[in-house]
Amino acid sequence: MTHVLEVDGLSVAAGPAARRVPLVHDVSFRLRAGEALALVGESGSGKSMTALALLGLLPRGVAVTAGSVRLLEPGDRPPLDLVTAGTRTLADVRGRRVAMVFQDPMASLNPSITVGEQIAEVHRRHLGTGRAAAARQAVDLLGAVGIKEPGRRAGDYPHTFSGGMRQRAVIAMALACEPAVLIADEPTTALDVTIQAQILDLLVRMQDDLGMAMLLVTHDLGVVAGTCHRLAVMYAGRLVEEGGVGEVFDDPAHPYTAALLAAAPENAMRGHKPQAIPGTVPAPGEPPPGCAFSSRCAHTRPDPCDTAPVELVRTGARSVRCARSADLHRRGGLRRPAEATP
Structure with a gap:
């Protein structure tokens, strides 16, 4: 299988240059198309910081201090290093080539905009889809991730969705442009076990359908057993x-x-x-x-x-x-x- 993401020597630290506190040290791994890699460990092990560093989403005061994150482009185009990429380039990559699903879906959804509009905006921003066509795509995506009556629910606001439905909506947003890589950071943490199983089954099914690579950040080894091909501890x-x-x-x-x-x-x-x-x-x-x-x-x-x-x-x-x-x-x-x- 072809590599789609190559991480080499990634290091992350917090604080000013003179007093940096290392958080992630010399992490390297590869992701292939269609492969699921789990990143596991206790809280405080550096999993989420590693995942955020891949897309330049580190919190203020935290920065990549060494290493590269190469996104392999289709065709003969040279790989894109996401560590050195500019702000506009990263904005184009996020959601289009690499997408992320976070722990808390409410933090990923705007409470003042309908769910359908937020999903449609991904299509409009990255693919240039017209407003009407993007709205139809949003309804189709909600249906694809298991939302009942997607045409009606697309017009609802996030607070009217249950926790599991909100996570499905966030997954729909992440998959809108059929990214090459999906990063899922503890995507089932706040959900009960039944909904957890449904969300994980959905991720595996969508990954298989789209042939994308997935990095799953989790502390739950039971989740890893049923969803991933490789794991990095x-x-x-x-x-x-x-x-x-x-x-x-x-x-x-x-x-x-x-x-x-x-x-x-x-x-x-x-x-x-x-x-x-x-x-x-x-x-x-x-x-x-x-x-x-x-x-x-x-x-x-x-x-x-x-x-x-x-x-x-x-x-x-x-x-x-x-x-x-x-x-x-x-x-x-x-x-x-x-x-x-x-």
Whole structure:
């Protein structure tokens, strides 16, 4: 499959140049057409900052300090680096080539404009569609994402929609121009489990229909199991493991990945108590001298875990940032009992 997005050495920091606090460190990954990649980790691991950095949507005072985000253009046109792209170029890319679905749909919708008008505006802005044709497209999109009576509901305001309906409307806006890449940042966080399943099924179906790449930011490994092909695990602003979902779930190579899997709430559904990870993620700007996970890791050793920064090592289709990974695998690995599988 062809790459549509290439992220290399992406680093993000907050504060003025003289006192920058690193938030994301040297993150690299690839997205292929038709592929879904999950970015997982605890709150504070850097997932959302990474996603926002891809489209230049970082909050005030936070900036990309290194790296590139290359969007591969169709045909023979050279890749577009979204890190160095100007404001007007980014405005053209957002919603047209790369779209984003945020956690809170109400923050993405204007309460004073009807839902149909907001979806139609995407078509008018990026595709130059006439007002009447854009309005028809908005109704079609609402129907495509499962809104009943889309012709009538297109004229309603966001506050009249339920939470699940608002998220469907936001997804319709994101997919209006059939983007090459969809970034979904915790798109089901505020929804009940039934609506969550419906929204995830919708995302997977639309991704398959459009052949687009999807980056799914989530802390829910159960969601990853049913929607993604690969996953990248983040901890303290760094990638610590990457690989195919099935491979990583069956045979985690990093102790943090194994700990996340053991802590999954799905264990309780099978009658097994989830195993909480002790401690907390290190505060930004205060990394330990060695492995950032060493103070919480059951497998840590003073040497080599605490002596020097650990590099991300790629072996075939897997990557891991653990000084003891090879040793742990020789001793039987970090495989979990079958009942702990999400």
